Amino acid sequence: xxxxxxxxxxxxxxxxxxxxxxxxxxxxxxxxxxxxxxxxxxxxxxxxxxxxxxxxxxxxxxxxxxxxxxxxxxxxxxxxxxxxxxxxxxxxxxxxxxxxxxxxxxxxxxxxxxxxxxxxxxxxxxxxxxxxxxxxxxxxxxxxxxxxxxxxxxxxxxxxxxxxxxxxxxxxxxxxxxxxxxxxxxxxxxxxxxxxxxxxxxxxxxxxxxxxxxxxxxxxxxxxxxxxxxxxxxxxxxxxxxxxxxxxxxxxxxxxxxxxxxxxxxxxxxxxxxxxxxxxxxxxxxxxxxxxxxxxxxxxxx
Numbered sequence: 001x002x003x004x005x006x007x008x009x010x011x012x013x014x015x016x017x018x019x020x021x022x023x024x025x026x027x028x029x030x031x032x033x034x035x036x037x038x039x040x041x042x043x044x045x046x047x048x049x050x051x052x053x054x055x056x057x058x059x060x061x062x063x064x065x066x067x068x069x070x071x072x073x074x075x076x077x078x079x080x081x082x083x084x085x086x087x088x089x090x091x092x093x094x095x096x097x098x099x100x101x102x103x104x105x106x107x108x109x110x111x112x113x114x115x116x117x118x119x120x121x122x123x124x125x126x127x128x129x130x131x132x133x134x135x136x137x138x139x140x141x142x143x144x145x146x147x148x149x150x151x152x153x154x155x156x157x158x159x160x161x162x163x164x165x166x167x168x169x170x171x172x173x174x175x176x177x178x179x180x181x182x183x184x185x186x187x188x189x190x191x192x193x194x195x196x197x198x199x200x201x202x203x204x205x206x207x208x209x210x211x212x213x214x215x216x217x218x219x220x221x222x223x224x225x226x227x228x229x230x231x232x233x234x235x236x237x238x239x240x241x242x243x244x245x246x247x248x249x250x251x252x253x254x255x256x257x258x259x260x261x262x263x264x265x266x267x268x269x270x271x272x273x274x275x276x277x278x279x280x281x282x283x284x285x286x287x288x289x290x291x292x293x294x295x296x297x298x299x300x301x302x
Contacts, residue, residue, distance in 0.1 A: 068177065071141075074143060075143060078145060083130070083132055086119065095178055096115075096179045096180075099111060100112050100179060101183075102182045103181075104183075104184035105192050115182070126152060131147060142172065145168045148164070148221070148224075150222070163225050164187075166188075170182050187225055187226050188202050188225055188226055189202055189227065215271075215273055216293075221233045238294045239277070239292060240256055240294060241291045256291075270294060273292065277292075278290050279291070
């Protein structure tokens with residue numbers, strides 16, 4: 001299994017059991033990429049959203065006079081400022097024009113005051129957690145950010161958790177050097193134009209009541225959530241692994257599960273965990289393996 005991707009396949013048999021430590025790179029502060037100098041507007045995530053360009057108060061074409069905006073400084077500023085989006089400090093409103101245009105698939109505001117009120121509302125109702133992945137220049141007067149936002153809806157008794165990932169395209173006013181537009185694009189939907197019925201349905205879908213097994217699982221961060229899959233970054237964890245040379249029967253799976261049910265050198269039962277990983281070495285499934293996670297506190301050295 002790749003360290004940053006979770007792939008689910010049907011459970012398959014295994015013949016031998018071994019230990020394997022799956023580790024991922026440590027989480028480090030987001031590197032600040034060099035500014036990308038483009039003459040034309042580059043919006044790979046907004047090919048079907050021409051309206052986003054119209055939201056900018058000013059054209060992205062360089063003005064006749066020499067530009068005075070230090071975009072690199074604004075990139076560094078966003079790295080430092082956006083991490084405070086939902087904490088007590090909050091973002092610096094002086095970095096935005098008073099008439100800033102904010103849009104996401106289900107919300108719009110035309111002033112910085114309205115934008116900040118929307119943030120306050122989310123803090124009260126959803127207790128959001130915001131993670132900034134990267135910030136980079138994507139146009140002469142444009143900066144794009146990638147982020148993950150996890151929100152727990154407090155009013156409902158089961159307190160469902162909503163996850164959104166996506167990009168924000170922020171337009172810069174060359175006359176003031178401040179942000180004049182902020183447009184969000186969600187990875188989970190295709191239609192990001194305001195007002196997006198698809199976006200509203202995505203919210204309601206995540207509010208549904210559902211129960212997951214009360215089992216331990218390795219810690220991870222969601223880097224991207226689409227309508228069909230999630231890209232995750234896992235912290236290091238240990239698995240019991242078995243392998244066979246073909247897909248047949250359940251003996252291999254029983255060998256691995258037997259280990260955690262007490263068929264080990266210590267005759268010790270180990271609590272069940274999730275997920276269970278299945279991996280094939282080739283398209284013909286000539287070599288396959290199954291991995292079951294061990295509890296985080298399990299010490300395999302003794």
